[in-house]
Amino acid sequence: MFENLPLFPEQASEQAAQVDALFFFLVAVSAFFAILIAMMVAVFAVKFHRRRQDEVGDAIHGSIPLELFWTFIPLGITMVMFVWGAWLFFHLTRAPKGAMEVYVVGKQWMWKVEHMDGQREINELHVPVGRPVKLIMGSEDVIHSFFIPAFRVKADVIPGRYNTMWFTANAPGRYHIFCTQYCGTKHAAMIGWVTAMEPAGYQAWRSGGGATGGPVENGAKLFQDLACNTCHKEDGSGRGPVLKGLFGKEVQLSSGQTITVDEAYVRESILNPQAKVAAGFQPIMPTFQGLVSEEQVLQLIAYVKSLSGEGSAAPGTSATQAPSPAGGAQPPAPPAKKSGMN
Numbered sequence: 001m002f003e004n005l006p007l008f009p010e011q012a013s014e015q016a017a018q019v020d021a022l023f024f025f026l027v028a029v030s031a032f033f034a035i036l037i038a039m040m041v042a043v044f045a046v047k048f049h050r051r052r053q054d055e056v057g058d059a060i061h062g063s064i065p066l067e068l069f070w071t072f073i074p075l076g077i078t079m080v081m082f083v084w085g086a087w088l089f090f091h092l093t094r095a096p097k098g099a100m101e102v103y104v105v106g107k108q109w110m111w112k113v114e115h116m117d118g119q120r121e122i123n124e125l126h127v128p129v130g131r132p133v134k135l136i137m138g139s140e141d142v143i144h145s146f147f148i149p150a151f152r153v154k155a156d157v158i159p160g161r162y163n164t165m166w167f168t169a170n171a172p173g174r175y176h177i178f179c180t181q182y183c184g185t186k187h188a189a190m191i192g193w194v195t196a197m198e199p200a201g202y203q204a205w206r207s208g209g210g211a212t213g214g215p216v217e218n219g220a221k222l223f224q225d226l227a228c229n230t231c232h233k234e235d236g237s238g239r240g241p242v243l244k245g246l247f248g249k250e251v252q253l254s255s256g257q258t259i260t261v262d263e264a265y266v267r268e269s270i271l272n273p274q275a276k277v278a279a280g281f282q283p284i285m286p287t288f289q290g291l292v293s294e295e296q297v298l299q300l301i302a303y304v305k306s307l308s309g310e311g312s313a314a315p316g317t318s319a320t321q322a323p324s325p326a327g328g329a330q331p332p333a334p335p336a337k338k339s340g341m342n
């Protein structure tokens with residue numbers, strides 16, 4: 001009867017049941033107290049109504065046991081909500097190590113997806129069931145939000161920074177993706193589909209597509225094309241720091257601070273190199289703002305990460321440089337720029 005009533009979307013990820021359990025607990029506690037209070041209002045109104053014109057109620061001078069009772073019982077219940085909610089929040093925001101990484105860029109009005117081996121999709125995201133998938137998300141223009149109701153995961157996609165989100169799909173099927181931040185005229189049409197597939201089918205899908213080099217490979221190529229390699233030489237003889245092994249490490253800045261190299265730091269180093277200058281180096285790195293698209297920045301980041309052995313692709317896939325004809329199941333390829341799409 002309720003199949004078409006999207007009040008409770010199906011549970012298609014490992015997170016979904018956990019989120020729902022907390023949600024139902026909160027609803028149950030709220031409903032219990034709402035009904036209890038409403039009933040007591042009614043019962044007391046009848047029981048203690050004034051029977052004679054001159055009737056005066058008894059004076060009540062408080063009761064310590066009663067005060068303690070209704071202080072500590074609600075305190076206990078709210079602490080359960082807090083600890084449970086905080087635990088779930090940490091769990092939902094931290095992707096497990098070894099999660100399969102997928103890059104997602106929001107753009108008015110579509111979702112562009114790039115897999116580690118270079119498979120690209122638009123408004124489609126294919127994932128295997130039973131494997132944690134981590135989305136690394138950025139925006140080309142305005143704020144968007146990536147929501148998969150069946151997985152109970154949602155994260156804003158904000159221009160100028162990266163957001164991540166993860167899930168483990170556990171039921172094969174096709175599930176809606178919605179943009180949940182009003183992002184312009186066609187916001188309502190910014191809809192896509194996640195396809196969760198059995199691992200074998202997923203492998204077949206991966207090998208059937210027209211991969212054109214993964215983000216790591218495209219990033220490596222950009223690193224040459226943009227002449228990053230002239231300053232960042234592997235042997236340390238260049239004018240910039242060696243980037244091998246840098247990701248995830250702490251670096252000393254000329255301001256005296258230290259900072260851990262993450263996606264945001266690499267991004268800032270490329271678009272606004274003067275903001276944080278590595279100690280011992282001159283601030284001579286030019287900005288690449290306007291020269292590289294959001295997607296190319298992601299590819300450069302993927303490349304810098306790969307120099308530290310970070311980032312993982314699906315098992316058994318290999319990236320190929322030569323573009324092969326796109327498989328029939330592929331969505332149309334987006335218009336390609338020199339290296340990567342805009």
Ligand code: HEC
Pocket residue numbers: 223226227228229230231232239240241243246251265266269270273274276277278281282283284285286288300304
């Ligand atoms: C003209 C030489 C030059 C070019 C070209 C250059 N860089 Fe740099 N880069 C530097 C210098 C010098 C630093 C250290 C000072 C600073 O942090 O700004 C640096 C810092 C960095 C850092 C931070 C490293 C750290 O140890 O904190 C990253 C990441 C980076 N560059 C990436 C790139 C990428 C990617 C490109 C190409 C798109 C590039 N650079 C092009 C000179 C250059």
Ligand SMILES: [Cu+2]
Pocket residue numbers: 106109143144145179180181182183187190
């Ligand atoms: Cu949007």
